[in-house]
Amino acid sequence: MSAVVTGIGVLAPNGLGTEEFWSRTLDGVSGIGPITRFDASRYPVRFAGEVPGFAARDHLPGRLVPQTDRMTQLALTAADWALLDAAADPGDFGEYDMGVATAASAGGFEFGQKELQNLWRLGPRHVSAYQSFAWFYAVNAGQISIRNGLRGPMNINVAEQAGGLDAVAQARRMVRGDTPLVVTGAVDASLCPWGLVAQLPNGRLSTGDDPRTAYQPFAAGARGHLPGEGGAILVVEDAESARRRGAPHLYGEVAGYCSTFDPAPRTGRPPRLAAALRGALADAGIDAGAVDVVYADGAGVPELDLAEAEAIAEVFGRNGVPVTAPKSMTGRLNAGGAALDLAAALLSIRDGVIPPTAGVTGPDERYGLDLVTGARHVRVGVALIIARGYGGFNAAMVVRRCPPAAPRPARAAAVIQGEGT
Structure with a gap:
């Protein structure tokens, strides 16, 4: 059983949407710049990759916005775009035919920091009830499932950078285990003081003073990396099932892991x-x-x-x-x-x-x-x-690259075309 990617949804520092991201990436356009989501002037790291121009209310129902961290708002939007790209309407699938497998490094850091500050300054009555789940590392998978009515198997990985691949590998296992379609991938966002401070002790962040050269992998002047937010949500399906339903894209096969x-x-x-x-x-x-x-x-x-x-x-x-x-x-x-x-x-x-x-x-x-x-x-x-x-x-x-579909047996094809009985 072959697992293929039929939908892609991207929110990245250098592009909102798959095609904008891809065009700018091929042109070498960087999305790294000064941190604007908070005052980083007193921190040793002052640059990051921020997703530009994203307003949650432009993409999600208003009731969801106060319930969710920016990480989840980005993930929900990417999932919407991936399902649209795959032309996969949950209403066309069986009740338990669509699953979710995502990864996250930590959870809703920004939401959690805001509510902790409310607790310290104002007291427990001012802490949002949504804190109970908005901070959770599994929240993206849960919210994607609820928003789209995906009641099949669910899996969450917590493995920082490697987690994005681990989640897709789990999606492949789920497809091989007879779940026809899995929404998978990873989106992270923790560009807040709490999130940045949590990364500083590892000593791997760049303190360079020029965003154009602060992060240069494999370069002679490499001095560490910069943090960022965003990611990609993918739709993974069984290849034959995707072809039968007429999926508009078969981007490629998840062949090895x-x-x-x-x-x-x-x-x-x-x-x-x-x-x-x-x-x-x-x-x-x-x-x-x-x-x-x-x-x-x-x-x-x-x-x-x-x-x-x-x-x-x-x-x-x-x-x-x-x-x-x-x-x-x-x-x-x-x-x-x-x-x-x-x-x-x-x-x-x-x-x-x-x-x-x-x-x-x-x-x-x-x-x-x-x-x-x-x-x-x-x-x-x-x-x-x-x-x-x-x-x-x-x-x-x-x-x-996905191999071409296997030709149908000649007699079966003749029957379909009305040339046989």
Whole structure:
């Protein structure tokens, strides 16, 4: 049973909607700039990737807005767009035929901070009753399910950056387990003081003073990454079921997946990222030579970039495959980042183009990567996406062009055309 992506909904720092995001990504347009959602002047990190021009009331019922965190408002909108793109009307499916599998790094940070401030300043009577669920890391899946009447299986992953791929892999398992359609992917948003402070202790955020150069994965001047918000929600279906109902798009097949976990730093054992890449290829039944592009995790931290480059070289050879990290234009979106990379990989397959790692004008030669720094027009049949979460989580996923539908048996076709009995 083949699981394919039939719908994509994107909200990213460099574009509202799939096509706007994709056009700007191919043009190298960055969505990274000064933080505007709060006064960041006293923080060491002052730049981020903010989703521009999004007003929740333009996309959602007014009653939902005070109940939900910005993360959930973005996720609900992306899910609406993905289902519309897939032409999947829940009313056309059986009651339990549509499921949900999403990922989130933490939950509704901004909503939670606001209500905690109300508690400290004004007392418990001023804390919203919606705090009971708006902060929860599982809330996106629940709200997507409620809004669209999706009563099939539900799954939530909490694995930071790697979670976006883990959620889609779970969706594939659900489709193989006879759930015809699953809404999946990830959207995160925690650009508030509480959310930023929570990320500072890891020492990986860039404190650069120029948004154009503060986040440069695989560059000689790499100094860390920048945070961001947004992500992608996808519709994953059984291929034959999607064809039977006349789905307008089959963006690609979710062909392979593998996750691994790095050993503790002081054990002396090697990292397990290369094993994840090999496992995803094996799951897809292909060898490394079949891959046309690798969407890298691109931490922007020299030692982490080197470890990823070594894993890629171990599997593909030095300079053995085109590598790109378009998140240089959005920042790292926590769980939403890998889902957005997956959406971009599917669009690469559709349009035959690899987007650039924008802002990197001088790739560091020691990494041994064929780093794409300008849009490269090539046929893309197979893409591999890498994601690494904080603490040692690794995930890799292979997507490939959907094969043409198998021809119907001649007699069956004749019967359908009225030429037989």
